[in-house]
Amino acid sequence: MTVLAGRASRQTIVGTVCVREWREAIGNKLLVGMTLFPPLIILVSGIFAVAAASLYPPSERDLRAIYAAAPAVAGLDPKEAVQGLIAQYFLILFMLIPTVVPLTIAIYSVIGEKAARTLEPLLATPVGVGELLLAKSIASTVPAVLVTWFAYGIYLFSVTVVGSQAAVNAVTAPRWILAMIVMVPLLTALSVNLGILISTRVNDVRVAQQIGGLVVIPVVALGIFQVTGRVVLDNESFFNMAITLVALDLLVFFAARLAFQRENILSRWR
Amino acid sequence: MMSRLRTPTASRARSGPRLDDVGVVLRTDGLTKRFGRVLAVDRLDIEVREGEVFGFLGPNGAGKTTTLRLLCALVAPTSGTAELAGLRLGRDDARIRGMVGILTEHPGLYERLTAAENLRFFAALYGLDTATASAQVERFLRLMGLWEQRGDAVATFSRGMKQKMAIARAALHEPRIMFLDEPTTGLDPDAARTVREFILALRAEGRTVFLCTHNLDEADRLCDRIAFFKRRVIRIAAPDELRAELYGRTTEIRVMPAPLPVHLERVLGTPGVSEAWLENGSILVRTADPLHTNPALVRTLVEGGAEVAFVSERRASLEDVYLRIVEETTP
Numbered sequence: 001m002t003v004l005a006g007r008a009s010r011q012t013i014v015g016t017v018c019v020r021e022w023r024e025a026i027g028n029k030l031l032v033g034m035t036l037f038p039p040l041i042i043l044v045s046g047i048f049a050v051a052a053a054s055l056y057p058p059s060e061r062d063l064r065a066i067y068a069a070a071p072a073v074a075g076l077d078p079k080e081a082v083q084g085l086i087a088q089y090f091l092i093l094f095m096l097i098p099t100v101v102p103l104t105i106a107i108y109s110v111i112g113e114k115a116a117r118t119l120e121p122l123l124a125t126p127v128g129v130g131e132l133l134l135a136k137s138i139a140s141t142v143p144a145v146l147v148t149w150f151a152y153g154i155y156l157f158s159v160t161v162v163g164s165q166a167a168v169n170a171v172t173a174p175r176w177i178l179a180m181i182v183m184v185p186l187l188t189a190l191s192v193n194l195g196i197l198i199s200t201r202v203n204d205v206r207v208a209q210q211i212g213g214l215v216v217i218p219v220v221a222l223g224i225f226q227v228t229g230r231v232v233l234d235n236e237s238f239f240n241m242a243i244t245l246v247a248l249d250l251l252v253f254f255a256a257r258l259a260f261q262r263e264n265i266l267s268r269w270r
Numbered sequence: 271m272m273s274r275l276r277t278p279t280a281s282r283a284r285s286g287p288r289l290d291d292v293g294v295v296l297r298t299d300g301l302t303k304r305f306g307r308v309l310a311v312d313r314l315d316i317e318v319r320e321g322e323v324f325g326f327l328g329p330n331g332a333g334k335t336t337t338l339r340l341l342c343a344l345v346a347p348t349s350g351t352a353e354l355a356g357l358r359l360g361r362d363d364a365r366i367r368g369m370v371g372i373l374t375e376h377p378g379l380y381e382r383l384t385a386a387e388n389l390r391f392f393a394a395l396y397g398l399d400t401a402t403a404s405a406q407v408e409r410f411l412r413l414m415g416l417w418e419q420r421g422d423a424v425a426t427f428s429r430g431m432k433q434k435m436a437i438a439r440a441a442l443h444e445p446r447i448m449f450l451d452e453p454t455t456g457l458d459p460d461a462a463r464t465v466r467e468f469i470l471a472l473r474a475e476g477r478t479v480f481l482c483t484h485n486l487d488e489a490d491r492l493c494d495r496i497a498f499f500k501r502r503v504i505r506i507a508a509p510d511e512l513r514a515e516l517y518g519r520t521t522e523i524r525v526m527p528a529p530l531p532v533h534l535e536r537v538l539g540t541p542g543v544s545e546a547w548l549e550n551g552s553i554l555v556r557t558a559d560p561l562h563t564n565p566a567l568v569r570t571l572v573e574g575g576a577e578v579a580f581v582s583e584r585r586a587s588l589e590d591v592y593l594r595i596v597e598e599t600t601p
Binding site for chain 1: 305339342344345346364365367368369372374376377378379380381382383387391392394395396397398402406436439440442443444445
């Protein structure tokens with residue numbers, strides 16, 4: 001008697017699960033909307049703020065404060081200086097995209113399967129739960145990273161069109177490009193695995209989002225500390241943050257792996 | 271009209287290899303599952319032979335679904351073990367999952383994907399190459415009468431179509447053992463018939479079917495043997511053996527216009543008759559050897575002036591058997 005089943009390679013499993021998740025996600029208008037809305041708001045606000053800065057020059061007093069807070073723009077034309085400062089600070093808000101967007105996708109990925117009761121047939125295949133978790137993580141991480149990079153690209157282009165040279169310099173500073181390349185995937189992975197971890201414990205997408213939303217607090221805090229001058233994003237702090245994120249990523253993935261057990265999913269997830 | 275499977279009839283399928291002649295494909299040894307303080311499955315000891323349709327009957331909450339999950343290596347046993355086609359539970363779990371197919375309680379399909387996309391997705395996870403997957407998807411969609419709807423999103427399907435999709439998914443990788451949990455629940459008669467024919471087709475191919483069902487008529491028609499289960503196995507036997515054991519062989523004799531007490535007396539005086547009574551215008555006779563006793567019964571009735579219209583065997587329904595077994599085991 002012939003049994004056709006074999007062992008699918010990890011690449012096949014990851015590719016198959018990713019394509020399936022993306023096909024389903026694209027068909028879910030609510031999810032698409034919730035995924036694209038935050039980057040759109042940040043992008044439009046950022047472009048508008050830079051453009052508006054050229055229309056309304058700062059007062060002498062504000063200008064002195066700007067020169068003091070951002071030595072890189074000291075001595076520049078007031079409009080250029082304000083645009084440079086705003087362009088730079090808005091990049092902090094771009095770091096919210098890899099925390100908010102993947103969280104939504106990951107939560108829908110797990111809670112959606114719970115609600116549709118599709119996990120049992122999936123777990124009945126020879127695929128390992130670790131491979132499944134990895135595939136789900138990648139399926140949520142890739143679009144979020146791409147959306148962030150795409151938004152950054154549009155922002156960069158828009159600032160080039162409507163902003164000053166100082167604004168362009170701020171947005172293309174090597175540290176920010178590095179942040180986009182290194183920090184965005186690390187933050188996304190953290191958010192995704194946190195979303196999966198939370199989704200193993202709750203059944204309601206809204207509750208999961210509320211809990212998961214707490215992940216934006218460190219990013220917002222970092223932005224506030226930077227604006228108020230309490231934190232200076234120099235090379236050393238950048239490196240420390242990257243190391244911390246790698247450690248957190250591993251820790252949360254391990255915790256999600258522990259929660260994402262075949263038996264737990266079938267007998268305890270309700 | 272739904273397309274029909276080309277399958278053997280029930281009687282032809284039942285005349286397959288004798289159970290004693292074929293090997294055991296599934297064997298459990300004291301298989302036990304506890305969830306905290308709740309004992310779901312208690313020292314399960316069963317043997318299922320290759321190529322048989324094995325019915326698994328029990329009331330709600332008896333632990334049938336947990337047993338299925340144990341045997342499909344989805345949950346780990348608390349104690350005991352099981353062997354499926356030479357693969358050991360706990361040691362060869364991934365290989366067991368590749369070798370069995372399971373129809374879960376809920377169809378669990380991806381509603382935004384089409385029928386073909388759903389099956390192709392699972393074919394890939396079962397390790398089928400692209401060409402084989404395409405062939406299998408077409409084969410099973412055609413078998414289930416869903417080929418014309420292959421490009422439609424599953425969300426547009428009826429309950430019966432989804433159930434057939436789920437069965438196709440379970441069979442896609444040609445598993446050696448199919449575990450079916452309530453396969454015809456909620457289906458219209460036409461869809462239920464397609465599913466039953468599919469089960470018989472699997473049996474004719476020599477595949478083993480482990481059938482959990484509440485549908486006693488279906489179990490009676492399809493199963494070679496039946497296990498009555500309530501946390502532990504109460505009885506395992508072929509449906510006809512259980513009937514004979516619990517109810518004996520009962521002959522119904524219809525006398526026109528109606529049987530008289532004198533007819534009953536003649537019947538009771540016939541050698542080989544253990545019990546006889548009147549019921550709804552018939553004489554019911556229990557005998558150990560109807561082949562020899564029935565001709566004598568007819569003879570004595572005719573000699574006594576009775577107009578015998580029909581002589582037939584009355585079969586106790588599986589429902590009678592089930593209820594009696596459950597009653598006997600309920601404290």
